[in-house]
Amino acid sequence: MSKLTSQFDMTAKYLHWISAVVILWASISGLYIAFFELEPHIKISILNFNVLITTIFIPLFCWRIYHRIKHGLPQPPPGMSALEVKFAHFGHTLLYVLVSLVLLSGVLMMDRDVTVFQLFILPQLLQDQSSIQFFEGMHLYTCRLLALLVICHLAALIKHEIMGRRILKRML
Numbered sequence: 001m002s003k004l005t006s007q008f009d010m011t012a013k014y015l016h017w018i019s020a021v022v023i024l025w026a027s028i029s030g031l032y033i034a035f036f037e038l039e040p041h042i043k044i045s046i047l048n049f050n051v052l053i054t055t056i057f058i059p060l061f062c063w064r065i066y067h068r069i070k071h072g073l074p075q076p077p078p079g080m081s082a083l084e085v086k087f088a089h090f091g092h093t094l095l096y097v098l099v100s101l102v103l104l105s106g107v108l109m110m111d112r113d114v115t116v117f118q119l120f121i122l123p124q125l126l127q128d129q130s131s132i133q134f135f136e137g138m139h140l141y142t143c144r145l146l147a148l149l150v151i152c153h154l155a156a157l158i159k160h161e162i163m164g165r166r167i168l169k170r171m172l
C-alpha cells in the first residue's frame with residue numbers, strides 16, 4: 001500500500017470488514033449468552049457456532065496482521081493532529097493485541113476437540129484443568145476489554161465523521 005494514498009487497499013478493506021463482522025457477532029452473541037437465560041440447546045448452538053467461525057477466522061486474522069506489517073498504513077486523514085495519529089495507532093495496535101489474546105485464549109480454554117464444519121479437527125491443546133480455567137478467565141476479561149475498545153473505536157469514528165473528517169471512506 002502506498003503511503004501516498006489516504007485509502008486502504010482492497011485486501012485491507014476486506015480483511016477489516018470480515019474482522020468486524022466476526023468480532024461483532026462473537027461479542028454480541030457472547031454478551032447475549034452471558035446476560036440472558038437461554039434454553040441449553042440454544043446456548044450450546046451459539047457457542048459451537050462461535051467456536052467454528054472464530055476458528056476459521058484465525059488464519060484470516062493472521063493474514064490481516066501480515067498484510068498490515070507488509071503494506072503499512074496510508075497517510076493519516078487531513079486535519080488529524082500528531083497526537084490524534086498517535087492515539088489512533090495505539091488504539092489499533094491494542095485492537096490487534098486484544099483480538100490475538102481473545103483468539104489464543106479461546107483455543108487454549110477448549111476442553112474438547114473441535115470438529116470444524118466436518119473439514120478438520122482442532123485438537124484440545126491443554127489437558128490440565130487449572131490451565132484451562134486460567135485461559136477461560138483470560139478469555140472472559142480480554143473479551144470484555146475488546147468489547148470496550150470496539151465501542152471506543154466506533155465512538156472515535158463517529159466523532160471524526162461529525163467533525164467532517166471522512167475517515168470511514170478509507171475503509172469503504
